[in-house]
Amino acid sequence: MQTPTNTYWEFETIKNYITDMILIVDEHRRALFSTPSFTDRFGINPEEIYNTDVFQILHPDEKERMIERHHEIITHNLHATSEYKAVDKDGNVCYLECKVAPIPDKKGHLVIIARDITHRKMIEIQLENERNRYKQLQESLKNFSQDLSSIMKLKELEDRLIMEISMIIPDANPKVIVLDQKTNKVLDSQFREIEHHLSHLTMGIPKEVSGHILIKYGVQRDLAYIVSLEKSSIKENMDAIWLQTLVYYVIMVVESLNVIENLISQLQSTLQNQEKPQWILRLLFNLSEKQRLDLSSDLHDTVLQEQIAIHRKLISFQSRYELNQEMKNELHLLEDSLLDTIHQIRKTCNEIRPPFLRELGIEKSLEHLFEYVQISSTFRIAFTSNNLEKLLLNEEQTIGIYRIVQELLNNATKHAKASILRFHICQDADKFKLLYTDDGVGFELDQVQPSFTHMGLTSMAHRAQSLSGKIDFFPQPGKGLQAEMLIPLVIE
Numbered sequence: 001m002q003t004p005t006n007t008y009w010e011f012e013t014i015k016n017y018i019t020d021m022i023l024i025v026d027e028h029r030r031a032l033f034s035t036p037s038f039t040d041r042f043g044i045n046p047e048e049i050y051n052t053d054v055f056q057i058l059h060p061d062e063k064e065r066m067i068e069r070h071h072e073i074i075t076h077n078l079h080a081t082s083e084y085k086a087v088d089k090d091g092n093v094c095y096l097e098c099k100v101a102p103i104p105d106k107k108g109h110l111v112i113i114a115r116d117i118t119h120r121k122m123i124e125i126q127l128e129n130e131r132n133r134y135k136q137l138q139e140s141l142k143n144f145s146q147d148l149s150s151i152m153k154l155k156e157l158e159d160r161l162i163m164e165i166s167m168i169i170p171d172a173n174p175k176v177i178v179l180d181q182k183t184n185k186v187l188d189s190q191f192r193e194i195e196h197h198l199s200h201l202t203m204g205i206p207k208e209v210s211g212h213i214l215i216k217y218g219v220q221r222d223l224a225y226i227v228s229l230e231k232s233s234i235k236e237n238m239d240a241i242w243l244q245t246l247v248y249y250v251i252m253v254v255e256s257l258n259v260i261e262n263l264i265s266q267l268q269s270t271l272q273n274q275e276k277p278q279w280i281l282r283l284l285f286n287l288s289e290k291q292r293l294d295l296s297s298d299l300h301d302t303v304l305q306e307q308i309a310i311h312r313k314l315i316s317f318q319s320r321y322e323l324n325q326e327m328k329n330e331l332h333l334l335e336d337s338l339l340d341t342i343h344q345i346r347k348t349c350n351e352i353r354p355p356f357l358r359e360l361g362i363e364k365s366l367e368h369l370f371e372y373v374q375i376s377s378t379f380r381i382a383f384t385s386n387n388l389e390k391l392l393l394n395e396e397q398t399i400g401i402y403r404i405v406q407e408l409l410n411n412a413t414k415h416a417k418a419s420i421l422r423f424h425i426c427q428d429a430d431k432f433k434l435l436y437t438d439d440g441v442g443f444e445l446d447q448v449q450p451s452f453t454h455m456g457l458t459s460m461a462h463r464a465q466s467l468s469g470k471i472d473f474f475p476q477p478g479k480g481l482q483a484e485m486l487i488p489l490v491i492e
Contacts, residue, residue: 020115021096027074027108029053038114043089059085059093073110077102083117095121130238137242140168144246148253154220157257161217161250165229169239172229177214179224191228198226204251206244215247218254220261225254281466286396304345311338357402358395362432363388363425365402370423373409379438382422391427397487400467401434404460404485408436411456416440418480427489431469434485442475460485 021038023031031049039046042057058066062084073080080100088094097117103109144164151157158176165174177198178187184199186192197209201216201224208214211231218225227247234240314335323331357365363385370381393401405423412421418440426433457473460483464471469487476482 020113023054023112023114024103025054025110025112029055029070032109041088041094041116042086057086057088059087061085070110073100073102074108083121094118130236133236134238137168137238140164141242141245141249145249148249151253152257152260154218154225154254154257157250157253158225161227161246164246165227165243168242169229169233172233174227174229177226177228179226181219181222181224187223198224201226204244204247206240213243215243217247217250220254220258278465278468281462282396284466304342307338307342307345311335311342314338354402358398362391362393362398362401365398366405366423366425369402369405369409377413379412379416379418380420382420384422384424385426387426387428391432392489393432397432397467397489400463401432401485401487404434404463404471407456407460407463408483412438412440415443416481428486430489432487432489434471434483434487436483436485437480439480442477442480444475444477 018035019037020035021041022033022035023038024033025031031052031054034044034046034049034054036046038044039049044052055063055066055070066082066084069080069082072078078100079102081097082100083095083097086094086096094116095118096114098112098114101111103111144160147160148157151160162174162176165172177191179185179195179198180187181199184195186195186198191198194209194212194214197207197214198216201207201214203216203219206213206215208231212228213231213234214226214228216224216226229243234243314331318328318331354365354369360368366383370383374381408423409421412418416438418438420439422435422437424435460471464485464487467487469485471483471485474482474484
């Protein structure tokens with residue numbers, strides 16, 4: 001076995017060439033020993049190191065914490081690892097990771113091995129900053145999109161866009177440029193120098209012009225709206241993605257505002273001309289059916305279930321207790337009343353929104369409707385059909401036809417005084433055809449015109465119109481009513 005013979009030389013070699021910084025300090029933080037790598041990094045004269053408080057290298061933010069930590073290590077004789085900021089001889093902030101161990105039999109003396117972790121720490125800080133920035137940008141988009149739901153004017157949208165960009169990118173200096181697309185002239189003379197670039201912008205796509213980023217976000221009444229901001233303010237790729245996403249949100253709102261404006265314009269024109277376009281009727285009837293469905297579901301899931309639960313409790317109560325005859329009679333009356341209420345709620349639900357209407361098809365659904373109405377009516381219903389083997393109706397058509405038949409039944413119940421109602425349905429080429437006759441009292445032809453007293457007829461006409469079809473009424477005073485409805489099998 002060979003024994004080392006030049007231990008001093010080996011020690012000096014390690015001391016002079018090791019990259020980690022090694023120190024031995026006393027309880028007053030004075031260095032008793034240091035490697036050259038420490039004095040070189042922090043510019044301390046090797047001769048002066050032994051009378052120097054080594055904590056002088058610490059960043060001011062760290063001194064108080066590290067003094068407390070030093071005292072804790074000595075007091076409790078701890079082995080510890082710490083990370084902290086220091087300031088090197090050139091005034092640069094660096095990060096050190098230090099492992100500290102007490103020296104046995106030397107009270108208050110510590111061995112410190114310090115490793116430079118600045119590169120790793122800067123990467124960690126960068127990643128943390130990017131995570132925080134990402135969260136900030138995500139939160140900005142979330143809040144911005146929520147606020148857009150309440151914006152109904154282009155100026156409000158412009159102000160909100162400028163506010164958001166200024167808040168998230170403080171040095172962006174955002175501005176809105178308005179370009180008249182008919183003349184390709186800007187409305188504000190301060191943007192005249194970049195005017196010739198603006199007509200070539202693509203909606204939502206950023207373009208760099210003279211140190212600015214320009215993005216077109218909307219057009220309204222031949223005026224193009226463009227947001228401009230300082231190019232130098234976009235320092236990270238995620239900021240550029242955030243900006244483009246923000247602008248896409250704005251583009252969708254501008255398009256929605258344009259649609260609303262066009263709808264309002266059409267409505268105003270309609271009111272002036274006393275017209276009722278098909279799309280308006282279709283929209284209104286679809287909204288009405290949605291409300292009927294919601295109401296039917298609410299009645300079925302709340303009121304009806306509560307009544308059924310009460311009925312079950314009443315039955316249970318009667319079976320569990322001995323009751324006198326008078327009490328039994330009262331409870332039987334209450335039970336009958338509850339059953340009537342349950343039946344009425346079910347009837348209302350079925351009338352509001354017939355179950356399985358699309359699944360059963362129009363023919364079976366009408367058969368069920370007529371059977372149900374026949375029970376409580378004073379007239380007889382005759383229902384026939386033919387040529388329905390290849391009939392295909394969508395849900396909107398099926399519901400619309402069903403509602404028109406309901407209205408014909410309602411009109412007969414209230415006004416016709418008829419003894420027999422006849423319904424016939426069939427497919428006639430590319431149309432669905434409904435024929436209706438009754439032997440009631442009829443009415444004058446001019447009563448078919450819209451009025452508050454004949455809203456049922458008007459409603460049927462509008463319902464057929466919403467399905468691109470029509471219904472014609474042929475009344476004869478004293479001889480009843482005939483009606484013919486045609487619905488195209490494909491809604492235009």
